[in-house]
Amino acid sequence: MKKLAVIFLGLLAALPAGARIKLVALPDRDTTMIRLDNPAATVVEEERVLTLQKGLNQVDFSWKGVTIDQDSIRLAVLSPADKVQLLNVSYPPGEGALVWQLSCAEACNAKVRISYLLSGIDRLVTYTGTAEKDESKLDLESFLVLRNFSGEDFIDAQVRLDYGEPFSMSAKHEETRQRLFLSKTGLPIVKTFKWDAREKPWDPSRLDENVGIPVYYAIANTEAKGLGENALWDGKVRVFQKDGHGSTIFVGEDNPGFVPVGEDLEIRVGEGRDVVVTQRQKVNRQINIKRNSSNDIILYDNEELIETEVENFKDQPAVLVLTQYIPGEWTMREASLDYELKDHETLEFRVELKPKDKITLKMDFVRSNIRTRDLR
Amino acid sequence: MKKWTALALAACGFVLPALAGIDLVTLPERDSVQLTIYNSADLTLVREVRKLTLRKGLNKLSFGWANTLIDPTSLRLRAVDKPDAVKLLDVAYPPRINSQAVWNVQSEVEGEVLVEITFFTSGISWRAFYMATLSQDEKDMLLEGYVRVTNNSGEDYANAQTRMIVGVVNLIDEIADLARRKEPYGRPYPEVVMAAPMALRMSRAPNAMALAGAMDYAEEASPKEIVKEGLSEYFLYTIPGTETIPNQWSKRLPSFKPVRVPVVNLFRYDEERYGSTTMRLLFFKNDEKHHLGETPLPDGFFKVYRTADQQDHLSYEGATPIKYIPVEQEAELNLGAARGVKVEPKLMKIQTDQYLFNGTNGNISGYDQAEDWTLELNNYRDIPVRVEVFRRLRHPYVDEIKPKGELASFEKQDAQRVKFVVELSPNTEREITYRVVYHEGDRRERR
Incomplete structure (x- = not known):
């Protein structure tokens, strides 16, 4: 059942409102192209041959039971492109339809392509x-x-x-x-x-679940x-x-x-459960403390040592990417493995594990100039 | 009764407006079926092989699965023995017909072709569970492992090769939700998820096949032993031969031969995790030394008994879920609150000194606080035990801790946690003492 119809209205005639006369149904579309390159909308293109007379012609395009974006409807004359001109488009009230007014230099069979955005496909x-x-x-x-x-x-x-x-x-x-x-x-x-220090628990041995x-x-x-x-x-x-x-x-x-x-x-x-990461903060200490006249701490550095133990219980080698975070200003005193700085606070360690391997990563760093209150 | 075996073949050249008027040919039963069941998700991969009689040219195969829980987006068809001569052109899910797909298959050959049909279903599950029986001296336990497969899929499975997967797969959608969708891939606009079909909730009386399946198992000369192998991050458990698992039935199978596993009886006191209760734990390692270690132990429930007397009467010790245990890793069974071992930390003395004063207002700006703690440990049992005591420090600004007393080990686990390990002989008590010197205020900077 066709829900889309193109009807040739013939020579221009005065059309009283609400009494549009649809004259001749044209042949079915020759080809229909469904273009699916955009996930947000589907373009349908159909090609038809219109028998046009010299002078003004009206072509009615209407639809029922489908949803077409009216503003998306386009008509392109493929041949003879130089003899047919689209003059205007009108939308009759209360209908899923539009009427193209075409001007034709001489009577011809014009091949046109109608394209539109169709919903629901x-x-x-x-x-x-x-x-x-x-x-x-x-x-x-x-x-x-x-x-x-x-x-x-x-x-x-x-x-x-x-x-x-x-x-x-x-x-x-x-x-x-x-x-x-x-x-x-x-x-x-x-x-x-991939193990991420902000997403994964640090000490899985203290948890009841894997x-x-x-x-x-x-x-x-x-x-x-x-x-x-x-x-x-x-x-x-x-x-x-x-x-x-x-x-x-x-x-x-x-x-x-x-x-x-x-x-x-x-x-x-x-998820792999044969590679186990256990991370512990071995040192967490304030140093270089500065106080105000009320003796409250206003500025300090924090020295930290984080030890990460990685165990591969598998019989095969494994590559583990460890993502660690050190917020704020910081200086790495010593890292036992090379890392890539992904941004100011994100460090990525790539750990190559042999079968049944156990590697300990140490990060000894100082977070500097930690302020306990903002400027006043 | 089969529900999704409504596989039918229509002759070439048919157009299927609404599948009306098609001369459907019912095909023979599936030749073989394999179930791969996951326990981390409600998911089973079903693989069945059937012999289809194809005509040369275009063949339309209709596959229906009404009242089952299969995921239509997972349906796949593949010619097993003539893959180059039999090509799947496309799959159509006809309009306004639920639970049906039509495969358009182009065949260069005429006659019988072996095809493999795979899909996901929900409703079949498996779980592992264990039974351990401690010896009277609690130095070892007889460990038995089982798996239990339950079929609530709406479909009977006769003579299925049954495999189970240990491991966690990443899933975007629940298979049961996909199975309940009215359209296989949904609609371009938001859809309403349908409630489960009533048929799936109805219980069914055991049928002849169910009883036959149960009898098959009873007639086995000896229990089957599951074959295990590692694949990627998963372990594949294969039950030798085939199994018949009718809908709504479960089947229990031993997952390994009973083994005697040496265990360490351990009692743990850790206020952060358990409050002021001493917990009883059993430790063993999944390794060769403990007569295990061939494969990981899947997560499951552990029931622990103890041989109570010379007549092998059993005493129930407790039950606990266990985590997945990789090969070479230690397993920890938490049997709950301990009855025969007590740990009591007592703060015996507080002493402060090294006071500092603020130069401008004269207020106290720092001091040291020494705390003397005693750990009182009692073993009321008639067997030796090991006790772990974890203590949390208020903050990391402390002097080195040097405990006194007979300790198996002492370790500072991290900046704010220490661990004491004590071995206690039967019916003994012991005291461990330690001093913690906390540096407060400015004393943290002047050490």
Whole structure:
């Protein structure tokens, strides 16, 4: 059932309000293109041939049971572009419709493209990753999910993404269709554990529940690593792992954002409980104290020693990224491992752990000029 | 009764306006089924293999799952033996028909093709639990581990290869919520989550298959031993052979052979964690020395008994949940308040000196406060015990602490916490004393 109709009204005639005469129904649309490159809105383009007479012509475009952004409706004359001119557009009251007034230099069959933003139709992207048993590589498949709840049936529509060739797809109203559109094999995985001092408890041995450390797979969206042709759209990624017995296990899912070419697709798959981080503050002492005339402390430095013990109970090596925070002014007296300063208060340590390894990180630092009250 | 095995094949060339008028062909039962059950989430990966008879060209396969808890977004179909000749073109979820998908499959071959269908379901769960029986002298315990699989999925599973995953997966959506959605991927605008279908809440009488399944297990010559292997951050437990787990039934299986594990009886006093109660704990390590250590121990509930007499009568000691224990890590079983061991810290003396005065107004600006503490420890039991006492310091400005008395160890754990360890013989008491000198005010700067 068509909810959208284009009706040729013929030569301009005076149209009394509320009594519009719709004359001739034109042939069905030749082709319909659904463009899904923008997750916020779907553009539908349809091409039709209008039989125009010399002089002024009116073309009525109306819809029922669908929601079209009226201001988005455009008409483009594809051929003969130089002989047909769009003069104006009018919106009849109380209807989902508009009327184009076209001027034609001579009678012709004009090929036009009508485009508009249609509500209730969109796309999702989902991914399925299958990692090798040793987690060295991953096969990645991406699926387009077309959700059509627009009120309109689309049969053999040309669906276009922001890259690749368009493909034919049918989707009736209230139908959802899923189709594979990207398949890559053997993409290298970089696996890391990530522990954040502001998010994770420092002493898991004093808790009754397990403290897992988030585990991430990073897949580079670059040509050198087997991807990099296009950005990867945001969507749910489900990751499986081969079990060595011809089957797989599910290892987790994530909802990473849009990944431009050159960036990493980072997937949080689950939590590792065989790498344990225990952090303790061994020294926490005020020094260089300054007092006011009431003998209240107004300024001091604080010396601190933080010891972080990292144990890998696994039989495999592991890479752990430890994120530590030292707010305010500070000076590192000694750090037993190199770190990267991510911003003024965020330090990132990359710890390479051998199987059954145990490493202790020490940070001996002074936080300076801590004021107990503001200027008066 | 099968609920989601409404898999049907329609001949090529059909258009499916509303699936009306299609000559559906009911397919044979699934050839095999594998369940991979997670305990960190309500999630089971189901993998089934079926033999489909395909025609050359376009085939439409309809798959229905009414009144089950499967996640339609997880449905996948793959040709096992002829992957290059059988291609899945797309999947359609027809309008206004609930719980149904239509696979459009292009086949270059005619005849039987083995396909694998995978999907997630909720409603099947497993959990680990343990039973420990302490010897009379409490130096070791007989440890038995079990897993219990429960099927509330709405579907009977006959002869399923059953696997369990130990580990925590990251999940964005609950599978049960996805299963209840009216449309498989929702709508472009916000949707209303449907209530669970009534059918899923109805209990069902055990059917013939259920009883047969139970009997299968009873007829086993010996208990099955679960095969364990590590994969990524997970441990995969596979039950050898197949299991029949009818809907609403549970099945308990031993997860390892009973082992005798040496234990340390430990009593702990830590006001920060337990108030003024001394807690009883059992310690053992998940390693070879303790006759364990092959795989991690999954988190679960521990019930601890003790052999009470020569006739092996049992005394119930307590129950506790345990955390996941990696290989080589120590396990701690908290059995609750101790009855036979008492720890009492007593502040015996306070003494201040080293006063400092403010030069301008003459007020006190600093001093030292010495506190003499006594830890009174009593072991009323007829076995030796180890006692840990944690003490929190008010602040980190203290002199070095030198405890007196017979101690196994003493350690300053961090800037404000110290730990005493004492070994007590049966029916003994002991006193440990220590002095803490706190530096207050300006004394913190002048040491």
